[in-house]
Amino acid sequence: MAKLETGSKFKIILSNNIIDGISDGPIKSDAILVEDSKIVGLGNRDEIKPPIGADAEIYDFSDSTVMPGMVDAHTHHNGFGDGRLGDELVKLPDEMLVLNSARNARKSLFSGVTTIRENGPKNKTMLELRKSILRGDQIGPRMMLCGRPISIIGGHMSYFGSQVTGEVQSRAMVRQLVKEGSDYIKITATGGSTITSDPLRPAFNLNELKAITEEAHKFNKLTAAHCTSTAGIKLSVEANVDMIIHSVFKDPNGENRFDNKIAELMVDKGVYINPTLHVFRSQIWAMQKNMIDKPENKQDILALDKAKKEFDIRVEDLNKLIDLGAKVITGSDSSWGDYQLGNTVYEVECLELAGLSRSKSLKSVTKESAVSIGVDESVGTLAKGKDADILVLGKNPYDHLDNLWKVRDVFLRGSIVDRGSTDSLSRIRQIPPRN
Ligand SMILES: [Zn+2]
Structure with a gap:
């Protein structure tokens, strides 16, 4: 055998319960051989050995479960998850947003999320944070970044710094974001919580959306569109967007009406769907927590009731999409609204609630989410x-x-993350209200 190249470090990870993210359940192998940052072998623990002449550190997790690090396809690292609006968040200086993002990156990683796709930060905050992580100055998950979301003037998240009008500016903005190091293009195809936008109306026109997706695809970049109304979904699917975010089926008057035809089109085109159910549920949790120590108030009760009914409709609509065979993945949308980073598991839980099997739920946050954001060659x-x-x-x-x-x-x-004290995750986890 050829003499071993110097410098390689080997690890053997043992577990009687390995979930590889491919099979529907634990696999037969009970040992993983790691060389530096890569997996170089999987098999029986009697057979898995480092090359002759090399040592391997043994990590015996025989009584534990070993699975792929989680992939969260939708994050907002700038956010606090304390209920404040994006319109408020964006008033903070970039320096403070970077610091908060660094804290959030640690929270994701400590919770077992090893890859994130960032869906909406301000200016270059996340591009700079990633540089710091890659230099080794900070710890955080692998990051796929949009740079900034592309929006219309006054549209959802236009405050983050990339608003455009018309095909020419749309194409120019894609080129600008690619130049800055963005990995994919996020579009706000309808309004949203942004005060100057209307969540029930489309933002971009079809020709603008097509210009964005064509330009992005030319550079081999994926696209994802925020859609909180049916008209926005329809335009985005027609414009060949790769992922529909939120996927809320609502008419311009706010009425919920699932559109079977559009849903079928999404399935036929193989569009990924990122439902973001828990960000909505976390709002309900916040309302419930708020009510605990307050005297009963009719308005609060009505608002809570309405929110619960809305949530049930979202779950039902997703269930219909799942029945049609839609490709559903986990993207938490934390830390947006009341949902804090490090709590991705709650979104997985919601997808199961909406009808994904246990196996598909687990894959939605590993293999499938990795495929949906184009990182499956290395992770998931x-x-x-x-x-x-x-x-x-x-x-x-x-x-x-x-x-x-x-x-x-x-x-x-290939390296163990120093997660500080072992109770760090219990401090990260948001506890549901008791009632
Ligand atoms: Zn979002």
Whole structure:
């Protein structure tokens, strides 16, 4: 055998319960061989050995579950998850937003999320944070960045710094974002919570959306569109957007009406759907927590009731999409609204509530989310040649999704993440209201 190249470090990770993200349940292999940042072998622990002449560190997680690090396809690292609007958040100086983003990046990673796709930061805050992480000055998950979302004038998230009009400016903005190092293009195809926008109306015209997707695809960049109304979904699907975010079926008057034809078109075109259910549920949780120590108030009760009914409709609509065969992935939308980073598991839980099987729910936050954001060549599954982004859990998530909270260790690119005190995750987790 040829003499070993110097410098390689080997690790052997042992577990009697390895979930590779590909099979529907634990696989037969019980050992993973890692060389530096990569998985170089999977198999039986009697056979898995480093090359002759090399040592390997042994990590014995025999009694634990080992699975791919989670991939969260939708984050907002600038946010606090304390209920404040984006319009308020954006008033903070970039320096403060970068610091908060760095804190959020640690929270994601400590919770077992080893890859994120960022959906809406201000200016270059996340592009700069990623540089700092890649230099090794900060720790955080692997990041796929949009730079900034592209919006119309006054449109949703226009305050983040990229508003355009017409095809020429739309194309120019894609080129600008690509130049700055963006990995994909986020579009706000309808209004949203942004005060000057209307969530029930389309933002861009079809020709503008087409200009954005064509230009992005030319550079081999994926696209994703925020859509909180049916008209916005329709235009985005016609413009060949790769992922529909929120996917809310609402008429311009605010009425909920699921559109089977558009849903079928989404399925036929293979568009990914990022439902973001928990960001809505977390609003309900916040309302409930607010009501606990307050005297009963009719208005609060009515608002809560309305929000619960809305949530049920979102769940029903997603269930219909799942029945049609839609490709549904986990993207938490944290820290937006009341939903804080580090709590991705709650979105997985909501997708299961809407009808995904346990296996599909787990894949929605590993393999499928990795495919949907174009990083499946390196992450999302445990297989030879992949990056060693590995989550070690004290209990099996196939028994209960809640076991995704039982984090024992997180490996990022083959190295164990220093998560500080072991109770750090209990401080990150948002606890639901008791009633
Ligand atoms: Zn979002």
